[in-house]
Amino acid sequence: MDESSQLPLFRAKDKTLRISENYESGAMVTLYLGDRLKLLEDIRDSGDRAELIVTSPPYNIGKEYETQVSLEEYIEGQRETIRASVEILSPTGSICWQVGHYIKGSGKTKEAYPLDIVLYPIFKDVGLVLKNRIVWHFGSGLHETYRFSGRHETILWFTHDTPDYTFNLDSVRIPQKYPGKRAYSGPRTGQPSGNPLGKNPSDVWEIPNVKANHVEKTEHPCQFPIGLIMRLVLALTNENDLVVDPYIGVGTTAVASLLCNRRSAGADIERRYLDIAKERVIQAWEGTLRYRPMNKPVYKPTGNASVDKIPDEWRIRYSRDQSESETETDIGQSNEK
Ligand SMILES: C[S@@+](CC[C@H](N)C(=O)[O-])C[C@H]1O[C@@H](n2cnc3c(N)ncnc32)[C@H](O)[C@@H]1O
Numbered sequence: 001m002d003e004s005s006q007l008p009l010f011r012a013k014d015k016t017l018r019i020s021e022n023y024e025s026g027a028m029v030t031l032y033l034g035d036r037l038k039l040l041e042d043i044r045d046s047g048d049r050a051e052l053i054v055t056s057p058p059y060n061i062g063k064e065y066e067t068q069v070s071l072e073e074y075i076e077g078q079r080e081t082i083r084a085s086v087e088i089l090s091p092t093g094s095i096c097w098q099v100g101h102y103i104k105g106s107g108k109t110k111e112a113y114p115l116d117i118v119l120y121p122i123f124k125d126v127g128l129v130l131k132n133r134i135v136w137h138f139g140s141g142l143h144e145t146y147r148f149s150g151r152h153e154t155i156l157w158f159t160h161d162t163p164d165y166t167f168n169l170d171s172v173r174i175p176q177k178y179p180g181k182r183a184y185s186g187p188r189t190g191q192p193s194g195n196p197l198g199k200n201p202s203d204v205w206e207i208p209n210v211k212a213n214h215v216e217k218t219e220h221p222c223q224f225p226i227g228l229i230m231r232l233v234l235a236l237t238n239e240n241d242l243v244v245d246p247y248i249g250v251g252t253t254a255v256a257s258l259l260c261n262r263r264s265a266g267a268d269i270e271r272r273y274l275d276i277a278k279e280r281v282i283q284a285w286e287g288t289l290r291y292r293p294m295n296k297p298v299y300k301p302t303g304n305a306s307v308d309k310i311p312d313e314w315r316i317r318y319s320r321d322q323s324e325s326e327t328e329t330d331i332g333q334s335n336e337k
Contacts, residue, residue: 017258017285019278023048023265029254029281030265031274036246039267040084043244049090051166051241051262054232054253056098056224057081059115063221065270071102071113079122081246086126088244092166093159094236095128098136098224100153108146116154128158131165136228138209139298155232171234173198174295201231206298215290218276220250227294229256237262251277255284255291 020027023042032039043050058066060074069077085095099115116133123130134155143149159165176194183193210216210223217223229252233243239261245253248266250273257264258281268274283289301308 017282019281027265028263029258031248031251031254031277031281032265032267033269033271033274034267035269036081036267037084039265040081040088040244040246043088043242043265044084048088048242049093050085050088050244050265051090051093051237052096052233052243053085053089053093053246054096054098054229054243055081055245055247056222056249057247059100060102065221065273071104071118074102075118075122078119082119082122083126085244085246086128089160090241091160091162092164094131094165094232095123095158096155096232096236097123097158098153098155098228101150110147112147112150114154116156120156123156123158127161129161130156130158132157132203135204137204137206140209140211157232157236166236166238168235168238169200170197172201172231174201175199205231208292208298215292216252218250218280220273220276223250224252224256226252226256226259226291227296229253230260230294233257233260233262248277249273251280255280255289258284 017029018024018027019029019031021030022032023030023039023046025046025048030039032042057078060066060068060071062068082095082097089095097116097119099119102113102115102118104111104113120130132155134157135152136155137152139151141150173195176199179192179194181193183189183191205228207225207228208214210225214225216226233256237243237260241262243253243257243262243264245264245266248254248268251266253266254264254277266277268277280289303309
């Protein structure tokens with residue numbers, strides 16, 4: 001079987017798929033064309049509550065779908081979204097805000113503002129508590145010249161200030177690194193020391209971002225990988241719960257939720273993204289959507305592929321550099337004599 005395609009985890013064959021354009025309690029998926037605040041208000045007024053609100057808001061970096069504003073104005077917009085989100089959050093629910101950096105300037109004048117740090121006080125102000133700051137590490141992106149290339153973003157996971165939040169760790173355990181390890185002291189001496197269901201995936205997640213050759217790539221410039229959201233949906237909600245994404249783009253949150261048999265609702269101001277979202281949701285429902293499995297390990301070079309090998313042109317340079325450095329060493333040694 002092609003590794004990049006995978007049948008949904010849960011197929012709710014007895015249900016019909018209803019994709020609604022306005023929020024309706026009974027709909028499996030709502031894809032609302034318009035501002036995120038209107039959708040959040042509609043959900044609030046329906047009396048329904050979300051078990052998970054997960055989103056990647058615009059970063060205010062001038063992408064095709066956003067108008068760049070001052071950082072202060074951006075923060076105010078985010079404050080409105082966060083406040084409206086908390087109003088629809090269930091008492092056991094979670095909010096996951098996935099962000100990177102807002103970058104000011106260019107070239108050597110670039111200044112990076114980590115948006116998780118900028119937005120954290122807003123979540124505290126509304127009474128939420130941080131459970132994890134998950135580091136999402138990926139391998140591709142812009143090659144910087146005047147600073148280190150950025151290869152991570154973060155997900156802030158908040159809950160209400162309660163011990164009763166939903167957390168299904170067993171649903172998202174990953175294979176142990178050393179499953180054969182045994183306890184060497186105490187009452188369990190000699191017995192396997194790990195959990196047979198696997199280990200906690202930790203707060204550093206290595207998942208490829210959706211770039212040109214990714215199996216999930218659409219025309220959206222910065223979509224979530226499905227596996228990233230699936231892990232959050234499985235861990236932080238139960239079947240039939242409601243998952244909301246105020247900035248849903250091409251519907252990754254809806255797809256991940258559907259594959260896990262959760263209801264979802266999301267808003268976007270771009271019709272072309274919602275059209276793609278709808279298509280992906282239908283494919284997910286029909287079992288034809290290709291996506292990268294949630295826990296698929298990141299490819300490690302084997303040394304055998306042509307791209308793994310040092311090009312011959314570079315070998316010549318390496319050997320020249322090598323002989324130059326040997327000459328320098330020789331001179332250094334002769335000076336010491
Ligand atoms: C970072 S993208 C989210 C992509 C999404 N996570 C996905 O996987 O496709 C942010 C999205 O927010 C949308 N957006 C911008 N302003 C909005 C608003 N006021 N209300 C709803 N969506 C908005 C943009 O069109 C864009 O698709």
